[in-house]
Amino acid sequence: MAPATASRRSEAEGEGRDLTLKWSGRISLTARILALNIFALALLAGGFFYLDSYRTRILDNRTAQASREARLIAAAMVSTPADHRSDLALRLARDTDTRIRLFAADGTPVADTRAMGLRNFVLVDPNKEGWGLQAARFLDAIIDTVVNAPRAPLYRERKAGTEWPDVRTARTTQAAPATVWRAPDRTPVITAAAGLGDGEVVMTTVNARDVTQTVRLERFRLGVVLAIVTLVSIFLSLFLARTIVRPLRRLSRAAVRVRLGRAREVVVPRLPSRRDEIGSLARALSDMSQALRARIDATEAFAADVTHEMKNPLASLRSAVDGLANVKDPALQERLLAIVRDDVHRLDRLITDISEASRLDAQLSRAKFDAVDVLAMLAALIEQRGTRGIERGVRIRFDNRVRGDALVMGEGARLERVFENLFDNAVSFSPDNGLITVAATLSDDDLVIRVEDEGPGVPEEAREAVFRRFQSIRPENEEFGKHSGLGLAIARTIVEGHQGTIAVESREDRLSGARFVVRLPLAPG
CATH class of the missing domain: 3.30.450.20 (PAS domain)
Structure with a gap:
């Protein structure tokens, strides 16, 4: 990590040296524009x-x-x-x-x-x-x-x-x-x-x-020409200063306000009427500030959610630990120790998922994508689950409707995590001896993977909420704390990091159950 950071820093310093101005960098852009035009007038x-x-x-x-x-x-x-x-x-x-x-x-x-x-x-x-x-x-x-x-x-x-x-x-x-x-x-x-x-x-x-x-x-005659050219030069200099320096100064002030964080929502001018480089810079800075604000808001919300989610097992753990000091009954002590072990496992699972979710965006932005055969990956994952055995007699069937290979540019380990999470979710909602169907098809330039279960399905009003962090609709008979509520959120982050989409739909056969649809762009060629 350190060599890569040092390399990026050296590249940035090299690019900065290419753009460095020695003595003229201390002079304002307006003064330089005027000086350039005055120099031309001096030649005249x-x-x-x-x-x-x-x-x-x-x-x-x-x-x-x-x-x-x-x-x-x-x-x-x-x-x-x-x-x-x-x-x-x-x-x-x-x-x-x-x-x-x-x-x-x-x-x-x-x-x-x-x-x-x-x-x-x-x-x-x-x-x-x-x-x-x-x-x-x-x-x-x-x-x-x-x-x-x-x-x-x-x-x-x-x-x-x-x-x-x-x-x-x-x-x-x-x-x-x-x-x-x-x-x-x-x-x-x-x-x-x-x-x-x-x-x-x-x-x-x-x-x-x-x-x-x-x-x-x-x-x-020369004086008249010089006077006219001087007036035109001053007008053009002021025009350039107005069209170049003023918007740059506005963008600079907005960037300073963003850096100081003195306003909750700093509005960076987008200059929609400009189609030149300054307009592109303004819109890029505006998008960057909005993305930065969205990331800050997401970080704050994530921190608040983490605090809320960790308070429950910590409160249960504290209560059990305090009770152990006062309880003398061995049976009751064993029950309290079981609660402690469950809470510790729950905290460990929660911290692991939180750690992965918090680092996922940065890791995906630095990941090097390779061609991944998603169909072979799905077949291997389903075969592994069948070999290990699935709880409550749930079965998984792979319906491959794609002829040949279906290569996707991505990171194989991350894509495996997406489908593992979807399989875990489908198994947890499936009834005893239920059937999970995994279908693969092609649609235009996308590979479409559908994971269907026979569970109760997802209410239409909650189909977006299930992908939020710590937002989970769990089966009534599931043991409390078994899932962290981050699985689908992690799956969406990974899929979107691969330029794909993930959504939940109702089954087309009108049977009960949910259908999760993952769309991934095929590799070029």
């Missing part, structure tokens, strides 16, 4: 990092475009007389939507399209914008900080050309890479310069506000 929020790279690519394209435009404008200026370069710069500035400036070799400004009246490069004062754009700039600053975007230098006007890094580079290399500046409203300003020869330089300036507007538009 990573799209803001993509927008930063998207903005970088756009600026790279715009700076390359500004460098090309500066070189083309420089080439056009070189082929134009010096007195017409201002007019050409004004026309090109209108066409390219840029501010164009010409610087002499010493860095002195020669021409400026803004001074000519073309105001296509105007920086926006952020203090004069509405709250929407201010909020957008604040969000730009937050995102740039989160994604660790490089911070461009602040754009400011310079008088001399030598103060511009693009101009200084273009004086020596003829073409300089474009530079990205940051306007006061956080929009990019791109400057590019190209040399004309002899130290003269042309510089273009453009406020690429469209880049910021494009990025903000994409970010707004």
Whole structure:
């Protein structure tokens, strides 16, 4: 028994280790559901990092475009007389939507399209914008900080050309890479310069506000998607918490009440409308609690019945023992000793039957069933009784109507006990020289055994009570205490443990007597 218990314990511990959660097991299921959905949202929020790279690519394209435009404008200026370069710069500035400036070799400004009246490069004062754009700039600053975007230098006007890094580079290399500046409203300003020869330089300036507007538009779309997904995720998380966590919490509280035993009848919610695993768990727990309550009630009733049944022989035994101390008559003493012996035998038989009845359910649940030939078993039992001789001339006849074997999955010793009890019961109720008929037939996939006697029969209102523990209707001429009242109860427990049924009926031939019918399922195949 100990090795089997240890084996089951080790198997349970192994299964428990497979389901063990380390650090996450300390967090509630609701929090884990929310964390999982928030993690998915965080992956979606990573799209803001993509927008930063998207903005970088756009600026790279715009700076390359500004460098090309500066070189083309420089080439056009070189082929134009010096007195017409201002007019050409004004026309090109209108066409390219840029501010164009010409610087002499010493860095002195020669021409400026803004001074000519073309105001296509105007920086926006952020203090004069509405709250929407201010909020957008604040969000730009937050995102740039989160994604660790490089911070461009602040754009400011310079008088001399030598103060511009693009101009200084273009004086020596003829073409300089474009530079990205940051306007006061956080929009990019791109400057590019190209040399004309002899130290003269042309510089273009453009406020690429469209880049910021494009990025903000994409970010707004991503933010709308993120907000919708967040709301849907929160709703689904709460829905999951409501449909999973709440019923589990109710089942847990009910299980705690069952464990504490604070209520006589703890109602475990069965959740009949649910057809998922939680519904199956709820119904399993409900059935388990009901079976546990039924077993507890049966144990309490059994204990009360045992106490009641043992009081009678104990009272008789105590009275006889007390009388022995005061009685001097040898004949009377012998009678008292006979009472003591009968009471001791009765207690021994009662304790033996009680012990078997109390262990029967647990033993049947652990028993290993084998194929049992019930017909051969019945023939052997009847032959043994005939060999030993049956009291009062009672005879037993076996009417086997089954061709071949009839195998039943079960435990042979237990099934023998069933039929032994039925034979004892039939013999005790049979009249002198009576006949007991044992018939075996097949009905569908069941083996049906009928045990009929010629006794007084069982009243219809008592046909269920005779299978209860300590409930017995005994013959009037039977010696008191000869039976414990557990035989038929033990027989029913064994039969039901073999997935069968046992019942008592009237005889079909309308003769007096009782018929006990046992149905056992045949073994597969």
